[in-house]
Amino acid sequence: MNTTTDYDLIIIGGGMVGACLAISLAKQTLRIALIEAGSLHKATPPGYDDRAIALSFGSRRIFDGMGLWPRIASQTTSIQRIHISDQGRFGFTRLDAAQEKVDALGYVVTAQQLGTVLMQQLQQCDNLTLMSPARLIDLKLGNDHATAVIAHDPDNNTESLTSKLIIAADGSHSHVRNLLDIHTHTHDYGQTAIIANITPEKSHRHIAYERFTRNGPLALLPMPDNRCSLVWTRAPEDAQRLLQVSDEDFLAELQSCFGKRLGHFIKVGKRHSYPLQLIQAQEQIRPRLALIGNAAHTLHPIAGQGFNLGLRDVAALAQNIVDAFHEREDIGALSMLEIYAQWRERDHRQVICFTNTLVHTFSNRFPPLVLARNLGLVATDIVPPLKHLLARHSMGTVGKLPRLARGLPL
Ligand SMILES: Cc1cc2nc3c(=O)[nH]c(=O)nc-3n(C[C@H](O)[C@H](O)[C@H](O)COP(=O)(O)OP(=O)(O)OC[C@H]3O[C@@H](n4cnc5c(N)ncnc54)[C@H](O)[C@@H]3O)c2cc1C
Structure with a gap:
């Protein structure tokens, strides 16, 4: 491609x-430009709030x-075990880092802490022009280049x-x-979803709890100073009430x-709240x-997969861009992007399906379904291959992995 452009790629959303x-x-x-509507130079940049993020x-x-x-x-607290249970029923399953032969099943970090590390690193990227606060207001995709109005x-x-x-990384809307x-x-x-930090009486012992209750699922993630990060999914009117009641x-x-x-x-x-879609x-x-x-997929936070899935998009796309660039191919050509989209399709489908199944199956009080899901939880707990599969999905280590996802440089 001979057209001269200002940048090789423009990322919308920081x-x-x-x-x-x-x-x-x-x-x-x-040559990269990153356009972010909020101020990336503030102490708490946009999108980097108090929420805890479970990293797989x-x-x-x-x-x-x-x-x-x-x-x-x-800055992280490791998750050594995950305990999944159904309120008032017999089913439960436990995933264990030692059994999976890994240091940890996952790690909890606040979005703000992660944001601080990312912002410091962004300032050190020589090939990057940071435009913030700046908004994309118009966009045209042409044959040999794209034009963004900022x-x-x-x-x-x-x-x-x-x-x-x-690259559209500009969020749910x-x-x-x-x-x-x-x-x-x-x-x-x-x-x-209601989000809050909770301090329990006993030590959390690095266990993440996922509990399905008759009013909606709740997760408690281990954090420093024996705090736990609560994600509690409720009907909107219940959530409104719970935001207003006394501590x-x-x-x-909750108890x-x-x-x-x-x-x-x-x-x-x-306490904070987020409507779920x-x-x-x-x-x-x-x-x-x-x-x-x-921007591509906004998930229910029940299984803590949204950012993890987005980061796997990053690992695959970065590899495709770099490989095409080194082979002097056009990084914006449809043929290159199709390889990326096909690669990611299965992971997207599986994670969305897994999350939806959790939301719908565990919200249902129809007795045969309740029995089936409890048998499913028990079966998962006692059948090692099933349990191993669930653990590998939670850890985000299934399917063909890009170089970054194998811990290798690009
Ligand atoms: C309650 C809750 C708990 C969660 N827990 C977990 C978890 O445990 N694990 C996990 O993996 N995921 C979790 N997630 C999901 C995770 O938070 C999101 O998947 C992730 O933050 C998405 O990041 P993003 O960069 O794609 O989008 P965003 O964070 O929304 O970033 C988009 C950015 O684009 C900018 N922007 C928008 N429009 C424009 C424009 N016109 N021009 C320039 N910039 C623009 C915005 O200012 C924003 O900074 C949770 C989500 C919720 C709601």
Whole structure:
């Protein structure tokens, strides 16, 4: 391709996924621009709130490949065991890092801590032009290049930039999707997630709990100082009520759903809520365009897979871009992007299906289904190959893995 462009690729959105793509390509001679609507120079950049993120073992390997893991590791709490149970029923299953022969099944880090590491690294990428706060306001995909119109805040000055490839990493309500009329399959779960930090009486012993209750699933993830990060899915009206009740009433209701495995719940931090939807873009690529992260697929947080899935998008796409670039191919050509999309299709389908099955099966009180899922949990607990498969899915280490996901550099 002979057209001269301002950049090789422009990434729209500097949330966790867009930032990771930029960092993973940092050592290449590619010319990259990252456009982020919020200010990446603030103490808490956009998208990097208090929420705890469970990183899978597979994500740890990707961060290893990116050379970032040592800096992230010091901020994480490891998950040694996962305990999955159904309130008031006999079924439960346990996954164990030692049995899976890994250091940990996963690692918990707050989005804010992860964001701080990513922001520091972004500042050191020589091949990267950071535009923030700046918004994408228009986009045209041409035959041999794409043109993005950017408005710089606060004065709203606009600028046109050209590139061979545009990456949409602009989140669940992607403006790229809107501008290009890319449709989504959207399913409103009719549920809201309540997020808060909880301090229990007993030690969490590095166990992550996933408990299915008659009012919706709840997860407790181990954190430093014996805190646990709660993700509690409830009907929207229940969630509204639980956001407003006193700390004592909140803890009492949580205790009645979770039981006494961790003793009494002593303290709850600030409560936040998130409405839950599945949003799946119906096109993942077009000539000169790829969608990644929440812009491509926004999941229910029940299984803690959203960012992990987005990071696997990053690992595969970065490898395709670098290989095409070194072979002097056009990195925005449809043929190159099709290889990426086909590679990711199975993982997307499996994770969305796994998450939906968890949400729907474990919300149902129809007795035969309740029995079946409890038998399923027990079977998973006592049949090693089944258990191993569930563990490998949770760890994000199934299927053909890109170099970064094997802990190797790009
Ligand atoms: C309650 C909850 C718990 C979760 N727990 C887990 C977990 O344990 N493990 C896990 O793997 N995942 C988890 N997730 C999912 C995870 O948080 C998301 O998958 C991840 O944050 C998505 O990152 P992203 O970069 O794709 O999108 P975002 O974080 O939404 O980033 C998009 C960025 O694009 C920017 N942007 C938007 N429009 C424009 C524009 N026009 N121009 C320029 N920039 C723009 C935005 O400012 C934003 O910074 C959880 C989610 C929730 C809600």
